[in-house]
Amino acid sequence: EPEVTQTPSHQVTQMGQEVILRCVPISNHLYFYWYRQILGQKVEFLVSFYNNEISEKSEIFDDQFSVERPDGSNFTLKIRSTKLEDSAMYFCASRPDPFEAFFGQGTRLTVV
Amino acid sequence: AQTVTQSQPEMSVQEAETVTLSCTYDTSESDYYLFWYKQPPSRQMILVIRQEAYKQQNATENRFSVNFQKAAKSFSLKISDSQLGDAAMYFCAYKYGGSQGNLIFGKGTKLSVKP
Numbered sequence: 001e002p003e004v005t006q007t008p009s010h011q012v013t014q015m016g017q018e019v020i021l022r023c024v025p026i027s028n029h030l031y032f033y034w035y036r037q038i039l040g041q042k043v044e045f046l047v048s049f050y051n052n053e054i055s056e057k058s059e060i061f062d063d064q065f066s067v068e069r070p071d072g073s074n075f076t077l078k079i080r081s082t083k084l085e086d087s088a089m090y091f092c093a094s095r096p097d098p099f100e101a102f103f104g105q106g107t108r109l110t111v112v
Numbered sequence: 113a114q115t116v117t118q119s120q121p122e123m124s125v126q127e128a129e130t131v132t133l134s135c136t137y138d139t140s141e142s143d144y145y146l147f148w149y150k151q152p153p154s155r156q157m158i159l160v161i162r163q164e165a166y167k168q169q170n171a172t173e174n175r176f177s178v179n180f181q182k183a184a185k186s187f188s189l190k191i192s193d194s195q196l197g198d199a200a201m202y203f204c205a206y207k208y209g210g211s212q213g214n215l216i217f218g219k220g221t222k223l224s225v226k227p
Contacts, residue, residue, distance in 0.1 A: 033214060043157070043203060043217040055212055089155055093215075100147055101207075101215055103157035 002026045006092050006104035013082055013111055021077045021107045023092030033093040033101060034067065034077045036060070043091065049075065082111045114139045116206050118218035125194045126226050132179075133189045133221045135204030143209030146180065146187045151201040151220070160202070163187065165209070191223075199225045 005024045013019050025032050034046040047057040047067055054067065064086075066078045075094075079086055087110050093101040115138045125131035137146070148160040163171045163180050170178050175195075179188045191198055204218040 031212075035215075037155075042219040043205075043215075045214040045216070048212070048214050050212070056214060091157060093157075100145070100159050100162050102159070103149075105154070105156045108155075 004092055004094055004102050004104035006090075006107050008107060009105065010108045011110070013109070015084060015111055016081050018078065018080050019082055019109065021079075021090050021092075021109070023075045023077070023104055024073055025075055025092065025094030026096075026102055027073070029094035029096050029102070031055075031095050031097065031101075032069070032075045033095075035091045035093060035103075036088040037091065037106075038085075038088045046077070079109075082109075084111050087111045114141070114206055114208065114216050116204055116216050116218040118204055118221050120221045121219070122222045122224070124224045124226060125191070125198075127194055127196060129194055130190060130192045131194055131223065133191075133202050133204075133223065135187045135189070135218055137185050137187065137204070137206050139185070139206065139208065141208045145207045145209065146178075147205040147207070147215070148176070148178070148187075148189045149203045149205060149217075150198075151203060152197075153200075157203070161189065194225050196225050196227060199223055 007022045032049040037043045047061045048055045089106045091106045092104040095101040144165045146163045150158045161173045175192045201220045203220045205215045207213045
C-alpha cells in the first residue's frame, strides 16, 4: 500500500542552525501539507502546496519557513535559524482531492 | 473561523466494552468533511473514519462508527468491543469542502484501555 515517507525520523540540531525535513508524498496525490505538533499539544497546520506553489499558510509559517518540491517527488520543509520553540513533531501529508489526508510517520525535531 | 472542540482530555474503557469520544465543531460552511485520526505512541497519524457532511448516513468502519449530528455540529466516535490496541490519542478533524482546504484538529482525547 502506498504511503507517505518522511526522513529523518529524528533530527537534533543546534539553535540557529538550518534544517531540512524531507517527505515523499504518495505519487498520484496533488495536495501536500506540513503540520506540526508540539509535544502534548494539538496538530497545527503550517502550509499547503498545490501545483508547485503555496496555496495556503498559517500564521506560524513565517519567513523562517519555506517549502519546495524540487524534483517532482520530494517535498521539503526548510527551517532557517531554528529556535528552541521549533522543537516539535513535523508531519507531512498528501491527499487526492477531495478526500482524507495521508500522513507520514513524522520527523521529531529537537532544537538544543 | 472554523474550530474543533474535544471536551474530553482523557477517557478510559474496559477491554471489550464500548466508549464514545465527543467532538463538536463550528463552521458556517455547508460542504465539509469530518475525520477521526488515531495517534498511537509511535505518533503516526492514522485515519480511523471519515464523514462527508452531505451524507445523512453515519459512517461505519468495522468496530468504529460515528454519530454525526449536522444541526448540532456534533461528531462523536463510538468504539465497540474495545481492544488494547485501541489505546491512543484520538483527534477529531475538520476540512472544508472543495479542492483546497487544510485539516483543523481538535486538541485530542487520550484513550486508555484497561485489560
